Amino acid sequence: MNEMDTKSIISEAESVLMKTYGRYRIVLEKGDGVYLYDTEGKEYLDFCAGIAVFALGYNNKEYNDALKAQIDKLIHTSNYFYSEPSVKAANALKKASGMDRVFFTNSGTEAIEGAIKLARKRYYEKKGVADSEIIAMEHSFHGRSMGSLSITGTKKYRIPFEPLIGGVKWAEFNDIESVKAQITDKTAAVIIEPVQGEGGIHPASKEFLAGVRELCSEKDVVLILDEVQCGMGRTGSMYACQQYGVKPDILVTAKALGCGVPVGAFCATEEVASAFKPGDHGTTYGGNPLVCAAVNKVFELFESLDILENVKRTGKLLEKKLDEITESYGFIKERRGMGLMQGLEFSIEVKDIIAKAIDSGLMLISAGANVIRFLPPLTVTEDDICKMAYILTGVLDSVSR
Numbered sequence: 392m393n394e395m396d397t398k399s400i401i402s403e404a405e406s407v408l409m410k411t412y413g414r415y416r417i418v419l420e421k422g423d424g425v426y427l428y429d430t431e432g433k434e435y436l437d438f439c440a441g442i443a444v445f446a447l448g449y450n451n452k453e454y455n456d457a458l459k460a461q462i463d464k465l466i467h468t469s470n471y472f473y474s475e476p477s478v479k480a481a482n483a484l485k486k487a488s489g490m491d492r493v494f495f496t497n498s499g500t501e502a503i504e505g506a507i508k509l510a511r512k513r514y515y516e517k518k519g520v521a522d523s524e525i526i527a528m529e530h531s532f533h534g535r536s537m538g539s540l541s542i543t544g545t546k547k548y549r550i551p552f553e554p555l556i557g558g559v560k561w562a563e564f565n566d567i568e569s570v571k572a573q574i575t576d577k578t579a580a581v582i583i584e585p586v587q588g589e590g591g592i593h594p595a596s597k598e599f600l601a602g603v604r605e606l607c608s609e610k611d612v613v614l615i616l617d618e619v620q621c622g623m624g625r626t627g628s629m630y631a632c633q634q635y636g637v638k639p640d641i642l643v644t645a646k647a648l649g650c651g652v653p654v655g656a657f658c659a660t661e662e663v664a665s666a667f668k669p670g671d672h673g674t675t676y677g678g679n680p681l682v683c684a685a686v687n688k689v690f691e692l693f694e695s696l697d698i699l700e701n702v703k704r705t706g707k708l709l710e711k712k713l714d715e716i717t718e719s720y721g722f723i724k725e726r727r728g729m730g731l732m733q734g735l736e737f738s739i740e741v742k743d744i745i746a747k748a749i750d751s752g753l754m755l756i757s758a759g760a761n762v763i764r765f766l767p768p769l770t771v772t773e774d775d776i777c778k779m780a781y782i783l784t785g786v787l788d789s790v791s792r
């Protein structure tokens with residue numbers, strides 16, 4: 392096949408791919424560290440990391456070599472057999488999450504589906520009837536498949552696809568009274584993102600998360616924490632809930648877990664996990680040797696590169712820089728976030744600002760119409776953050792004039 396030029400790649404993409412995304416007219420070709428390069432050779436400082444996926448930055452040699460070695464050995468086995476990479480990966484995840492058992496999936500949304508099924512199965516085992524309810528939060532995001540969509544707080548994502556799964560009740564994030572008001576004898580689970588991502592970067596308050604934990608324990612309800620975005624070191628601890636001192640019954644992880652290969656997982660305590668019996672759940676690809684070789688290398692590199700330390704240090708600088716920017720522009724309302732998961736809320740729409748930033752060589756994404764999200768690779772340096780702030784300031788100056 393001939394090498395396609397940038398224009399023809401874009402026009403063919405528009406004719407062959409489903410029109411589910413409004414894409415920027417950029418064709419990305421390669422990445423290195425915190426930088427991306429397009430087919431025209433233009434360089435971008437990346438503060439999206441493929442939506443919180445590339446925690447280790449692009450083109451990490453050790454990671455690439457581990458994948459290549461596993462490709463030459465064995466890519467896939469099916470889950471009817473054991474393989475060493477998946478056992479190692481499950482153990483590493485067990486240790487990182489503080490949970491007892493792990494089920495690997497191919498994506499975040501699929502891990503959420505599994506978590507819903509597990510919570511419902513536990514309820515069914517206990518009560519002998521299938522009439523359970525789940526309490527989800529307003530402005531939450533849990534994915535695009537039918538179950539995940541059913542518990543996603545943004546109405547416009549849900550309505551065209553109804554009827555969705557039943558028994559979902561809504562509570563206000565950071566409002567313990569509203570969760571109490573929804574809890575009944577039928578509640579199987581409460582699901583929360585410790586830091587809401589797509590909903591606009593809203594960290595849970597300490598009182599709220601601890602309060603929900605207490606409430607769930609008291610009522611024998613499963614607490615599911617969705618750490619697909621805020622997990623894997625993003626906030627400065629392996630999982631955000633660890634900074635809250637809150638242990639869930641089910642923890643859901645994905646995005647940075649494989650740093651680019653499709654892998655997610657839901658993990659649970661022994662008591663909750665024991666509700667699943669052989670045949671209750673499955674996946675063909677989930678947790679195959681290839682993706683698990685990636686997961687193992689990711690956990691190894693988190694240690695050897697001291698990723699959590701870097702997040703804590705650079706996260707502080709990112710907060711400081713964004714606070715300075717917030718104070719300088721009347722159209723920025725506030726900064727919110729934890730570690731290297733930050734958001735700036737504007738009083739105006741951010742679409743054009745992001746387009747200008749990308750034009751200026753800085754990759755950013757939004758979280759809703761008014762929030763710019765900052766999710767750099769977790770290997771980002773203080774210099775990178777200063778450079779980001781410099782480019783962004785230039786863009787904001789051109790907007791305010």
Ligand SMILES: *Cc1c(COP(=O)(O)O)cnc(C)c1O
Nearest residue numbers: 498499500532533534588619620
């Ligand atoms: C991205 C995301 C998901 C869905 O993950 P996919 O891999 O896109 O299916 C679920 N929950 C949260 C909090 C997310 O940010």
